[in-house]
Amino acid sequence: MVSKTVNIRVKKSNPFWYKLKQNKMTLVGIAILLSIVLLSIIVPILSPYEPNKVDLVNKFQAPSASHWFGTDEVGRDIFTRIFYGAILSLGLGILIIFIAALLGTIIGCISGYLGGIVDTIIMRLVDMVLAFPSLILAMSLAAVLGPNIQNAMLAIAIVKVPVYIRLARAEALGLKEKLFVKSAETFGINKALIIMKHIIPNAISPVIIQATLDIGDTILLIATLGFLGLGAQPPTPEWGAMISVGWTYLLTYWWYPVFPGLFLFLAAGALNLIGDGIRDVLDPKSAR
Secondary structure, eight states: OHHHHHHHHHHHHOHHHHHHTTOHHHHHHHHHHHHHHHHHHHHHHHOOSOTTOOOGGGTTOOSOSSSTTOBOTTOOBHHHHHHHHHHHHHHHHHHHHHHHHHHHHHHHHHHHHHOHHHHHHHHHHHHHHHTSOHHHHHHHHHHHHOSSHHHHHHHHHHHHHHHHHHHHHHHHHHHTTSHHHHHHHHTTOOHHHHIIIIIHHHHHHHHHHHHHHHHHHHHHHHHHHHHTTSSSOTTSOOHHHHHHHHGGGTTTSTHHHHHHHHHHHHHHHHHHHHHHHHHHHHOGGGGO
16 A cells, blocks of 8 residues: 555656656666766776777787776777777767757757748758768768768768758647647747747657657767778777777687677667657657
């Protein structure tokens, strides 16, 4: 009886968390992601090694008590580099999606609410970008801009923004016909204020769902560009760049590419599980 009362109180006080924790796979994703984040924060305490310090005497050391994930071709500790790389990969993934979602939501809501020639021009530009596969377009933009992590971020953001423009526009088209928006127009409220106060706040829910699902994909894109030499450049401890060098040693020094690849898989999988759980909570239709 007491536990049932507590559950009712939790459900009323924080319904989002109550619904989210019903999905066991989402909790698994949260646990994995928090573990990676925690390890990346405390890695300076756990490891006595610098991520970029060369130690040729200890190159290609197998996993051991002194080097938990072994060392690379110049003696750098792979465990240390993986968790310094986690800060970079996760941080960049979240930052890129935040920028893309913010810009896409604003542009999409403006396009959907104003309509006419503004909507036509914006949507034709969006169609041009979406006509290309995202990976191919990101690779092309990164190659043109130059191979570094900043240009890789810009390339991925350009690829991701149109998705949010379309999503926000679809919401805005429905919202502008709602009574509360029509009432605001009747009272002569400025269109920019209507967009900021009424359209964007009510269009944000599907954007959040898409953003949580996109973070994992963005981390994979960052790693892919790094693997192809179009993203982070050596000696930056980025997962894709580490795999790019390490895969050539797979048959002889298996730990070099395997451990960065494993944590890339775990991070992307955890984020997708969390995104699925948030989608189920925020979008009741998906749970039916």
